[in-house]
Amino acid sequence: MVGGTLLRLAGQGHDVTYLICTDGSKGTRDVSEISRMQAVRQREQQDAGRVIGVRSVHFLNYIDGELPEGLALRRDIVRVIRTERPDVVLAWDPTSVWIGDTVINHIDHRTAGKEAIDAVYPGAGNVAMFPELGLEISRTREVWLYGSNHPNVFVDIESEFEKKVKALQCHVSQHYTDRDYLYRFLRDDNRWICRDFDNPVTRRQVARPEYVESFRRIALDPILGLASALSPVWEPFSQTDHVTKEGES
Numbered sequence: 001m002v003g004g005t006l007l008r009l010a011g012q013g014h015d016v017t018y019l020i021c022t023d024g025s026k027g028t029r030d031v032s033e034i035s036r037m038q039a040v041r042q043r044e045q046q047d048a049g050r051v052i053g054v055r056s057v058h059f060l061n062y063i064d065g066e067l068p069e070g071l072a073l074r075r076d077i078v079r080v081i082r083t084e085r086p087d088v089v090l091a092w093d094p095t096s097v098w099i100g101d102t103v104i105n106h107i108d109h110r111t112a113g114k115e116a117i118d119a120v121y122p123g124a125g126n127v128a129m130f131p132e133l134g135l136e137i138s139r140t141r142e143v144w145l146y147g148s149n150h151p152n153v154f155v156d157i158e159s160e161f162e163k164k165v166k167a168l169q170c171h172v173s174q175h176y177t178d179r180d181y182l183y184r185f186l187r188d189d190n191r192w193i194c195r196d197f198d199n200p201v202t203r204r205q206v207a208r209p210e211y212v213e214s215f216r217r218i219a220l221d222p223i224l225g226l227a228s229a230l231s232p233v234w235e236p237f238s239q240t241d242h243v244t245k246e247g248e249s
Contacts, residue, residue: 004157
């Protein structure tokens, strides 16, 4: 979903950390495989993370398909935020019950997104919230929501796309090894973005929508130049963010 953007950030020297909320145990069509899927999915996630350049991966191991809303999950996310102290949190958009006109968004994605937002505010930055963790508070400056039907940032990941596909191919148990299938999957899932949103990035990649990643950016304490660092990018509220790469006209 956001591998191209993470590749660019990691390539620029930013620390990238994954937090995986569920154990992936139900990500199989074969019931006899459920008992071993947790270890398989964790290994695949770590392998994919190495391709991306991820520094560390945290696993919460809630049961796949049963991620519970509430304080227990929020506390676990706050623990990771206060430990890692991110400037930017990327999470699923919890308002997206469906995405575009072809995808129903998994309930675990929506739950994880909601609790991640609540963990950012008021959770991780409030000294009165979860003092039992014994960790210094941490205030995240921006939240970027992916899988959003209302994106306001569009990143052109053409230069990272091949490596993104390589990372996805690590998820063997999810049947992502077929390169042609991945191209079709990413193109079809993203076609609506270039259809419904008109900006320089979507116009540039209208024939290759798989080269576009989109987010709803919530800038609590805006990081100047962040979107520009992801160039080529389009983001409507900045005077400095641009679409062309440095040196291009």
